[in-house]
Amino acid sequence: MTFNQLNIIQPILNAIETAGYTQPSEIQERSIPTILNGNDMIGCAQTGTGKTAAFAIPIIQLMHQAPKKTKAIRTLVLTPTRELAVQINENFNLYKGNLRLSNIAIYGGVRQQGQVKALNRGVDILIATPGRLIDLIEQGYVRLNEVEILVLDEADRMLDMGFVNDIKKLLKYIPKKRQTLFFSATMPNKIKTFAKTILKQPKEVIVSPISSTTESVTQTVYMVENKKKEELLIEILRGQKLKRSLVFTQTKHGADKLMKTLNKIGVKTGAIHGNKSQNARQSALEDFKSKRITVLIATDIASRGIDIDDLSFVVNYEMPNVPETYVHRIGRTGRGGNFGEAVSFCSRDEKNELRDIQKLIGFKIPINPNTSCAFHLG
Structure with missing residues (x-):
């Protein structure tokens, strides 16, 4: 199937073509007609499958085809991170191309002055993190009484980060008569239960269960003591001839410490995590995208915004506590038909995490013995 077969209007098709896309992904193919028909929807697909375009494209079309002269916010997209x-x-x-629609993103960590100015000019589509949005509503800068479409993106992450009360608070400001779209990479029972409280007769679009890892990513694990992880990472990065690598740590402190170590030996490295300012995080991400730095170290809470087209190498420096997080992490590579590689470092005290991950994904990740830092997994 092509985008031409999804009843998308020509200006958006032109923008899609300019972006270099020809065929919709499965989540896009199934979601776009559902949203264009005005249905509430639950969309579940693993990271990297094109969920954002799956709702952005039909929303742009719906907004364009039913224009209003008011400056009111008509679509609200809630998302967990800056x-x-x-x-x-x-x-x-x-995707909006030359269509006359306005959209802005508002989030914390930066001064609100510029965001308030943009809001005052009038916005059709508002993308927001819950905390900053509530703050601006309470200051009288935002009204949501004319919202027609509400999107909850990365709903599982929002609930994990404790935003459920903020979302419930925001729902009080939004008309009950609306189209609600609920997108999540996982669909545990608590997510389904919450979804049912805010959606009306939703259509479900479930693609690639989160328990699966993409076949386009080669996965290996190194059994290595914690004190030897730095040495192993340097060995691997040099073996990779320092091609762009995304490295995941569990903590902000660990990310900063590792960044300093790599920079000291001449590996151009940046880090993004919750303690970094918005400008610092964006700067590090842009440096990574433009290849000014070779290695980007990220904590999980900052990782969802990392979208690099040709990223081929991911390292789990520390094993995630939640098995599904492993799938999210390695989903940063092997995108868009490209192949990628993911390696994981597992210490003796992380063996249970590895076993939980292997149980989730349904196979044993091959152990790579080719290092002086390895030990045997008992």
Whole structure:
């Protein structure tokens, strides 16, 4: 199937073609007609499958085909992190092409003055993190009484980050008569239960269960003591001839410490995590995208906004506590038909995490013995 067969209007088709896309992904193929028909929807697909375009494209079309002269916000997209808000806003800019629709992203960590000015000029599509949005509503800068479409993106992550009460608070400001779209990479029972409280007769679009890892990513694991992980990472990066690599740590402190170590030996490295300012995080991400730095170290909470087209190498420096997080992490590579490689470092005290991950994905990740730092997994 092509985008031409999804009843998308020509200006958006032109923008899609300019972006270099020809065929919709499965989540896009199934979601776009559902949303264009006005249905509430639950969309579940693993990271990297094109969920953002799956809702951005039909929303742009719906907004364009039913224009209003007011400056009111007509679509609200809620997302858990600043990086995701920026990324989603970029997607709307990409797919709307020359259509006369306005969209902005608002989020914390930066001064609100510029965001308030943009809101005062009038916005059709608002992408926001819950905390900053509530703050601006309470200051009287935002009204949501004319919202027609509500999107909850990365709903599982929002609930994990404790945003459920903020979302419930925001729902009080939004008309009950609306179209609600609920997108998540995982669909545990608590997510389904919450979805049912805010959606009306939703259509379900479930693609690639989160328990699966993409076949386009080669996965290996090194059994290595914690004190030897730095040495192993340097060995591997040099073996990779220092091609761009995304490295995941569990903590902000660990990310900063590892960044300093790599920079000291001449490996150009940046880090993004929750303690970094918005400008610092965006700067590091842009440096990574433009290849000014070779290695980007990220914590999980910052990782969802990382969208690099040709990223081929991911390292789990520390094993995630939640098995599904492993799938999210390695989903940063092997995108868009490209192949990628993911390596994981597992210490003796992380063996249970490895076993839980292997149980989730349904196979044993091959152990790579080719290092002086390895030990045997008992």
